Amino acid sequence: MTANATKVRRTARWAAPVLATVAVAALGTYVAEAQQARSNNLMTPGVQRAVAATGLAPVESFSSIQNTAERSIALFLEASKVVEHPRCINCHPVTRRPTQGDDMHAHVPPITSEAATHAAGVPCGSCHGQSNRPTGSAGIQSIPGAPHWGLAPQSMGWQTLTSGQICEQLKDPKRNGNRSLEQIRVHMSEDHLVAWAWHPGQGRTPAPGTQEQFGSLIAAWIATGAHCPK
């Protein structure tokens, strides 16, 4: 081994932990929470795709796909950029614990809720009002709010699932609140908690595209047989 290689290796031995400590100290809980989300497997490929999305492709752009089932799947995957976006999926956990932010860190303060709209006796509504409330602070710029703010039921939990698993679950009346595909389309197009995702308040990235574009993708997915990715 050359003297240089030995030096590099010695430096790496002390530099790695020191740099890591500095980075964690500098970025504080943000880094720790992002790592926690990754280690919980919450940042699935589908969620990462949703976070990276800058808009939604229009339904027409899929007409070149000749095979109907393939077109249906492509339409669903485009709509998944909304469904799996943190603005939606933070409220659709499988663990009964809502998450926050684009990195899906655990809700601060810690909350586990068996009931939809309150946790350990504290109603969600005691902090989450009827509309977003600006705080005037640089850290948390606003507290998100909408009428009936609450956690999606257990059977509608999407976190850690693949896009294909979410798709199958959405179609299953036993798990989707006994809804027909048409009722799912209406919920996606008109529900006010769904709508909140495009108006999430200061300091939060909205879901990609518009609710209208999203509704059109869902309608086209259903019209092509509502096929699911594997």
Ligand code: HEC
């Ligand atoms: C003690 C106050 C408090 C209670 C009670 C509370 N929350 Fe929150 N919640 C907050 C605050 C503050 C934020 C904003 C945090 C931020 O942006 O960093 C937040 C953010 C969230 C978010 C993240 C939104 C996003 O996409 O980033 C979700 C989801 C959420 N809360 C769900 C719930 C649910 C469901 C309940 C009831 C079971 C609940 N919260 C109860 C204070 C509370």
Ligand code: HEC
């Ligand atoms: C503040 C929390 C919250 C947010 C944000 C939220 N949801 Fe929900 N979602 C719920 C609750 C609560 C239910 C159950 C309501 C019911 O069954 O009537 C639900 C149910 C649903 C359902 C019914 C069927 C099923 O299988 O899940 C769909 C579809 C849905 N949400 C889609 C979305 C989409 C898409 C977004 C983002 C654009 C979103 N939600 C954002 C709380 C939320």
